[in-house]
Amino acid sequence: MKYDKYRFTLIGGDKRIAALARRLAQSGHTVNACMQSEVLSMPGVKIYSGYEKAVADCDVIILPMPISRDGEHILSTVADPEEQIRIEDVFTYAKRNNVKYILGGNIGRKIVDAARDKGVELIDYSLSEQFLQSNAEATAEGGIMVAMENTDVTVKDSNILVGGYGRIAKHLARLLLSLGAHVTVSARRCDALSHAESIGCDTVRIGDAGESEKFKAAIKQSHIIFNTVPSLIFKEEFLGEKNNSVYIELASCPGGVDLRAARDSGMKIIFAPSLPGRYSPESAGSYIFDSIYQSLNERGIFI
Secondary structure (H helix, E strand, O other): OOOOOOEEEEEOEOHHHHHHHHHHHHOOOEEEEEOOHHHOOOOOEEEEOOHHHHHHOOOEEEOOOOOOOOOOEOOEOOOOHHHOOEHHHHHHHHHHOOOOEEEEOOOOHHHHHHHHHHOOEEEEOOOOHHHHHHHHHHHHHHHHHHHHHOOOOOOOOOEEEEEOOOHHHHHHHHHHHHOOOEEEEEEOOHHHHHHHHHOOOEEEEOOOHHHHHHHHHHHHHOOEEEEOOOOOOEOHHHHOOOOOOEEEEOOOOOOOEOHHHHHHOOOEEEEOOOHHHHHOHHHHHHHHHHHHHHHHHOOOOOO
16 A cells, blocks of 8 residues: 655644644654644744645645634634634635645534535544544543642542543543542433443432432532533532532533532632643644544545
8 A cells, every 4th residue: 555645734733733743744744833832843844834825835734623612713822812813714725725635623513614615625533433532541541630730639549529421431430440539420321320330430310309419419528520521410509508629620611510609619620621632642642643544544545
């Protein structure tokens, strides 16, 4: 099989995209970077101050994960708001310069619609199961790091409540148990709760009226609470008047807690987005590379 060399333009992102840039350059591809403060001195990577020339000089555009926080501008570590790049402008230039493929992670509906309106193909590299599992593992590890940095107790012997039981929560529960924590999982599905019980967790079923007092008690007794559910489950009625827990939000907006009620109760709230980019960027960049490799291979581009 022939592996050709291509011109990649990477716009925005965090240390994960910097690691991806290094991996692509080491593979012999031409790599352009724009709005990426982490790659200023990276061998084999050409820095562009503006996206127009970077887009004109490429075959494939790679955007970060998530592409955007506000649905309009590309997420970047470059702080100057005057330098923010509108997603639609990149799509316009890509179409004008016949760039066939644009890839990004965690793409929202608004951005998908914008790409369609501009007539460009937008590929989500964060949808493969392999990527989702690897990213969940990295997020779980990062979540535990956040907990260690923001508590005065060891994970061992701590009471820890995990909201939800999807990919991230499953990895998180296993890691916490291996460290000697007492873990309670709160979820809606009976099969999820059964699985959590089978690995050694206590459980409480969200939405079951008969479990409300148990849920309140689990919250009150927890040293640390992790949430992975992007909908309100930690409601005012469950939080009580006094709570010294550390609440770590791993879910995307709007998160899972009533912020006013939580703060009134004394709970410490920590928002922890994009943990792989903060705590394991080299590994996370490799996960993105592997997923992009798979996505492009399916379209006849072998990198």
